[in-house]
Amino acid sequence: MNKDISLVVNGEARYINVPADKTLLDMIREDLNLKGTKKGCDAGDCGACTVLLDAEPVNSCLVLAVEAANKEVTTIEGLAKGGELHPIQAAFIKHGAVQCGFCTPGMVLAAKAILDKNPNPSVEEIKEGIAGNFCRCTGYKKIVDAVLASGRNIQG
Amino acid sequence: MYLPDFDYYAPQNLEEACSLLTHLGSKAKVLSGGTDLMVKMKHGVISCEVLVSLKELNELKEINYHQGKGVVVGARATHNDLVNSIILNEKYLSISEAAHHMASNQIRNIGTVGGNIVNAVPSADLPPILIALGATLTLVGPEGERTIPLEEFFTGPGRSVLAQNEIVTFITIPNQPTTGSNYIKFGLRRSGALAVIGVASAVTMEGNIIKDARIALGAVAPVPMRAKEAEAILIGKEYTDDLLEQAGVAASKECSPISDIRGSVEYRRDMVRVFTKRSLKAAITKGHSGEHLETAHSNNI
Numbered sequence: 001m002n003k004d005i006s007l008v009v010n011g012e013a014r015y016i017n018v019p020a021d022k023t024l025l026d027m028i029r030e031d032l033n034l035k036g037t038k039k040g041c042d043a044g045d046c047g048a049c050t051v052l053l054d055a056e057p058v059n060s061c062l063v064l065a066v067e068a069a070n071k072e073v074t075t076i077e078g079l080a081k082g083g084e085l086h087p088i089q090a091a092f093i094k095h096g097a098v099q100c101g102f103c104t105p106g107m108v109l110a111a112k113a114i115l116d117k118n119p120n121p122s123v124e125e126i127k128e129g130i131a132g133n134f135c136r137c138t139g140y141k142k143i144v145d146a147v148l149a150s151g152r153n154i155q156g
Numbered sequence: 157m158y159l160p161d162f163d164y165y166a167p168q169n170l171e172e173a174c175s176l177l178t179h180l181g182s183k184a185k186v187l188s189g190g191t192d193l194m195v196k197m198k199h200g201v202i203s204c205e206v207l208v209s210l211k212e213l214n215e216l217k218e219i220n221y222h223q224g225k226g227v228v229v230g231a232r233a234t235h236n237d238l239v240n241s242i243i244l245n246e247k248y249l250s251i252s253e254a255a256h257h258m259a260s261n262q263i264r265n266i267g268t269v270g271g272n273i274v275n276a277v278p279s280a281d282l283p284p285i286l287i288a289l290g291a292t293l294t295l296v297g298p299e300g301e302r303t304i305p306l307e308e309f310f311t312g313p314g315r316s317v318l319a320q321n322e323i324v325t326f327i328t329i330p331n332q333p334t335t336g337s338n339y340i341k342f343g344l345r346r347s348g349a350l351a352v353i354g355v356a357s358a359v360t361m362e363g364n365i366i367k368d369a370r371i372a373l374g375a376v377a378p379v380p381m382r383a384k385e386a387e388a389i390l391i392g393k394e395y396t397d398d399l400l401e402q403a404g405v406a407a408s409k410e411c412s413p414i415s416d417i418r419g420s421v422e423y424r425r426d427m428v429r430v431f432t433k434r435s436l437k438a439a440i441t442k443g444h445s446g447e448h449l450e451t452a453h454s455n456n457i
């Protein structure tokens with residue numbers, strides 16, 4: 001069974017005919033060809049597939065594409081504006097928070113969700129906000145540093 | 157991993173949802189947040205031909221206070237809806253905090269209280285505190301509505317009294333004289349770990365006297381269970397640390413845990429003793445608080 005759905009992806013209205021049994025993650029990667037969103041465990045454990053759904057971070061591997069109908073999705077591709085990296089992305093580079101990079105898109109979006117609610121989070125709050133994102137290169141210290149610094153940057 | 161083929165409907169109202177479930181019979185399953193269902197379907201543990209999504213039933217997402225009834229929580233409220241609810245933060249912070257210490261932020265944005273209950277997993281985090289606070293469930297089926305105590309909902313691991321064509325609509329925490337409540341999840345790490353054991357308690361204090369006490373345990377029996385022998389030790393007595401120890405010992409004796417990857421029978425029983433004591437103490441001294449979470453390795457996040 002296929003369904004016609006409309007949703008907004010990175011600010012752009014999209015109309016897609018998608019099988020009911022396809023996850024949002026697979027639709028993003030296969031139908032929208034946005035490969036920044038990663039598939040790690042495909043079971044809700046690793047956070048590599050994190051996207052923002054109506055501004056809240058979710059595991060896109062656990063959400064059906066049809067369930068995202070009429071909602072707004074932000075993937076990592078939606079963060080840079082006019083060729084300029086988002087301050088969180090810039091901070092990740094500056095602080096060496098990217099090693100192999102596989103966890104980075106999910107990590108950056110989880111960080112954005114923290115900072116959108118609280119531009120000045122404590123280390124504890126950052127750790128809690130990224131607790132669902134695994135970095136197998138285990139560079140957590142630098143990731144936390146980058147989020148702390150980008151909080152200060154965004155605040156100006 | 158890909159999901160098996162299935163059809164999908166998102167009915168506009170409850171009647172339509174119930175009649176779809178009745179019409180489709182055992183081919184159909186209810187979809188709420190999907191955090192459990194999607195994983196099980198990908199792994200082939202559950203198969204079904206049709207998913208009936210509750211997505212359009214917006215009234216089931218609300219958390220309201222009704223003067224005559226108490227706090228009414230829609231089954232589709234997500235864990236983060238519980239965390240952020242002003243009503244729950246004011247009246248039963250213990251419930252918000254139990255939700256706060258579940259899974260990860262991402263899962264808390266998708267997973268729902270209804271799914272957590274209907275799953276009927278012995279280690280689920282919300283049933284113990286809801287049972288301790290005397291919550292009832294409203295179930296709607298084609299023949300109408302029935303209300304049952306949450307405590308009587310579970311019949312075994314993964315099993316409940318819910319009929320195939322029934323939907324859990326609301327969880328009601330009735331108005332009550334309790335003065336404090338609390339849930340402690342004891343896990344092996346802070347995030348994304350299921351409870352080794354969970355202890356919830358709710359007490360009614362008059363000065364130093366424990367007028368009433370309810371204790372509910374998770375992950376130590378086939379279903380979330382009341383520790384009634386421990387409760388009996390407490391009721392009518394003056395609160396002392398020694399009394400709480402006696403209650404902890406009683407709770408550790410009356411539960412029936414199994415040994416598994418998260419802990420042995422002996423370990424679980426002893427942790428029930430320790431955390432029953434701590435949970436009661438917090439409920440007695442800190443009101444409806446969130447004493448929250450303890451880990452075996454407290455440095456691990």
Ligand SMILES: Cc1cc2nc3c(=O)[nH]c(=O)nc-3n(C[C@H](O)[C@H](O)[C@H](O)COP(=O)(O)OP(=O)(O)OC[C@H]3O[C@@H](n4cnc5c(N)ncnc54)[C@H](O)[C@@H]3O)c2cc1C
Binds near residue numbers: 043
């Ligand atoms: C990574 C990860 C971590 C987790 N951590 C925790 C944790 O710390 N603590 C914990 O307790 N759980 C945890 N869970 C389990 C799960 O997320 C929760 O139990 C969640 O609350 C399930 O809700 P859902 O809405 O996603 O359920 P779904 O997957 O949508 O549904 C689960 C079951 O309930 C049925 N159902 C759902 N809603 C209704 C309804 N209203 N009426 C009738 N039937 C219904 C469905 O048909 C299905 O059988 C975790 C899961 C994952 C993947």
Ligand code: FES
Binds near residue numbers: 039041044045049050
């Ligand atoms: S791929 Fe979704 S959480 Fe791992």
Ligand code: FES
Binds near residue numbers: 097103138
């Ligand atoms: S940078 Fe490699 S997994 Fe995080």
